[in-house]
Amino acid sequence: MEKINCNVIQDILPLYIDDVVSDDTKELVEEHLQNCEICQRVYHETKTDLENDMKISAQTKESSNEANDLKSFRKFLKKRKIKTILLSIAATVICFVAVFTFMNKHVTYISYKDAGITIVEDNKDEVKYKTNIKGNYRWSTSLDRKTGVMTIHFEQSLWEKYVSCIFYPYDNLHEILKKDEIKEVYVDKDGTTTTIWEAPEEEQKAYLSEEHTEPLG
Numbered sequence: 001m002e003k004i005n006c007n008v009i010q011d012i013l014p015l016y017i018d019d020v021v022s023d024d025t026k027e028l029v030e031e032h033l034q035n036c037e038i039c040q041r042v043y044h045e046t047k048t049d050l051e052n053d054m055k056i057s058a059q060t061k062e063s064s065n066e067a068n069d070l071k072s073f074r075k076f077l078k079k080r081k082i083k084t085i086l087l088s089i090a091a092t093v094i095c096f097v098a099v100f101t102f103m104n105k106h107v108t109y110i111s112y113k114d115a116g117i118t119i120v121e122d123n124k125d126e127v128k129y130k131t132n133i134k135g136n137y138r139w140s141t142s143l144d145r146k147t148g149v150m151t152i153h154f155e156q157s158l159w160e161k162y163v164s165c166i167f168y169p170y171d172n173l174h175e176i177l178k179k180d181e182i183k184e185v186y187v188d189k190d191g192t193t194t195t196i197w198e199a200p201e202e203e204q205k206a207y208l209s210e211e212h213t214e215p216l217g
């Protein structure tokens, strides 16, 4: 067999080092290396170079992987933070709606004592009285036009009693129109009635002698 040219061997050395040559080529290269010092030297140099290259590329890959890991971890944290914030907001809104609904639905009956009714004006047409109730409230009335007796009671939701009263602390005035009624009574929850106002006897007689068919007010 002819002696193989050193250039040819040196050309295929990288492939040989990478171990991607056929067994025949491998044999040829090894045989040549045993007898050629120059090629041996080139072989060692190339091998060292290739190994260094591989090391560097491995390091680069590793550090880029680390950077990617850190990046995706930050992304994950950010996502989780946003999720936590959104969940907190949702929980707060749900709690608020629940509390608001409960406090609005839960209506308490205001007793005559707590209503704190005071008559503030009494002229020939009307009587005005105010209550001592804090916040907004609703009232329920019923007028018996035959007897001229108006019954009334006040109610307030928990929301009105404890929350909205902070924002709307106004005095509540009620009017009694003398042409419509001669007596107004407050009805407590247990049915107890307390007279808020009553017309003098002559006015009561006059009222009862008339027919009351015209609209109220």
Ligand SMILES: [Zn+2]
Binding pocket: 005, 006, 009, 032, 036, 037, 038, 039, 040
């Ligand atoms: Zn050689």
